[in-house]
Amino acid sequence: MAEFSITNTTAPTTDAARHAALADPGFGRYYVDHQVVIDHIDGDGWQDPRVIPMSEWALHPAAAVLHYGQEIFEGLKAYRRDDDSIWLFRPDRNAARFVHSAERMAMATLPEDLFIDSVRQLVELEQAWVPVSENEQSLYIRPFMIASEPYLGVREANNYRFAVIATPAGPYYSEPVKLWITPNYTRAAPGGTGTAKCGGNYASSLVATKEAAANGCGQVLWTDGAEHKWVEECGTMNIMFVTADGELVTPALGSILAGVTRDSILKLAPMHDLTPVERPITIDEVLDGVASGQIPEVFACGTAAVVTPITGFNSPDRGVQKVGDGQPGVKTRAIRQHLVDIQYGRAEDPFGWTQRVC
Ligand SMILES: *Cc1c(COP(=O)(O)O)cnc(C)c1O
Numbered sequence: 001m002a003e004f005s006i007t008n009t010t011a012p013t014t015d016a017a018r019h020a021a022l023a024d025p026g027f028g029r030y031y032v033d034h035q036v037v038i039d040h041i042d043g044d045g046w047q048d049p050r051v052i053p054m055s056e057w058a059l060h061p062a063a064a065v066l067h068y069g070q071e072i073f074e075g076l077k078a079y080r081r082d083d084d085s086i087w088l089f090r091p092d093r094n095a096a097r098f099v100h101s102a103e104r105m106a107m108a109t110l111p112e113d114l115f116i117d118s119v120r121q122l123v124e125l126e127q128a129w130v131p132v133s134e135n136e137q138s139l140y141i142r143p144f145m146i147a148s149e150p151y152l153g154v155r156e157a158n159n160y161r162f163a164v165i166a167t168p169a170g171p172y173y174s175e176p177v178k179l180w181i182t183p184n185y186t187r188a189a190p191g192g193t194g195t196a197k198c199g200g201n202y203a204s205s206l207v208a209t210k211e212a213a214a215n216g217c218g219q220v221l222w223t224d225g226a227e228h229k230w231v232e233e234c235g236t237m238n239i240m241f242v243t244a245d246g247e248l249v250t251p252a253l254g255s256i257l258a259g260v261t262r263d264s265i266l267k268l269a270p271m272h273d274l275t276p277v278e279r280p281i282t283i284d285e286v287l288d289g290v291a292s293g294q295i296p297e298v299f300a301c302g303t304a305a306v307v308t309p310i311t312g313f314n315s316p317d318r319g320v321q322k323v324g325d326g327q328p329g330v331k332t333r334a335i336r337q338h339l340v341d342i343q344y345g346r347a348e349d350p351f352g353w354t355q356r357v358c
Helices: 015-023 091-104 112-125 199-203 204-214 260-272 281-293 330-343
Strands: 035-043 046-053 071-073 077-078 084-088 137-148 160-169 179-180 219-221 238-242 247-250 274-276 297-302 306-315 319-322 354-356
Touching: 015 199, 035 112, 046 160, 071 091, 071 199, 071 274, 084 112, 091 112, 091 137, 112 160, 112 260, 137 238, 160 199, 179 247, 204 219, 238 260, 238 330, 247 260, 260 274, 260 306, 260 330, 281 319, 306 330
Parallel strands: 179 219, 179 306, 247 274
Antiparallel strands: 035 046, 035 160, 071 137, 077 084, 077 137, 084 354, 137 160, 238 247, 238 297, 297 306, 306 319
């Protein structure tokens, strides 16, 4: 484990205030008392891993991230089990994806073990902030990296800052979601940044989320950039279709984000009598299948949202369409429960996905 210097906060959250926060954490409303910071200095590499009190940063107004958007992030959770031990779920996948995202954005790459050590440091120190498992609460951990070098020329920055912050969280979408199929916007294109977890992908997606809301939907279902024909993902979640023939179909990797939850669910599918299938699928196949009953269940998945039932679609071409009877499906609920039970240590972990912190 890398050596971290630790500077304790002089103003820790009181037990009473933390208990009040954990009683209704929301998402991103409260933050733990410390953060991990590691700076990358050109020529010297990653410097001085440290845990410091949660506070604002000083950043030069010319810092490259503020102008050209070199920023990447990750999201994972720490789960408290019934015996009070605290566990992570597949943090190695997040560490590896962080390297992939950094490479795509021409940023410095953080060694995977340093990423995992940083997460462990913060979670261990802030274990009191990990909520009890009731209502599927957890501590959401947000590692991220920015280009910190002050420089206005356009090139990749030389200096970067990596940090980890954390926020107690309940489930992100507490209700099933309807998806808007936008005719106007594109999230990703071949050769673009769709496979990187970068802030820019989100920045460009927000206008479409507003359009979705205006059309009675909670999220966008993105289609491909060239033809608006092939299903991609939801932009914070990957998407999956349960078929009447017992398949679990999800768009193949390419310009979508390779979700850890997506990968995990594909591996659990056979235990639910579903054959996992990764292949291109058109929006027409989906909407026809939903209409005919060939696709009785649809759900989206991601760390923050876990498994979110999709109960309807709306699009300019085909209007509002309900999935099944408009309620979360049987397979959807079973897979969701299975995944959550593994994460909280209530079900066997056949793939060795969970790692104990403390
Ligand atoms: C983070 C993210 C997901 C979900 O990935 P998980 O690893 O399962 O959390 C899906 N799509 C996009 C665009 C994302 O940023």
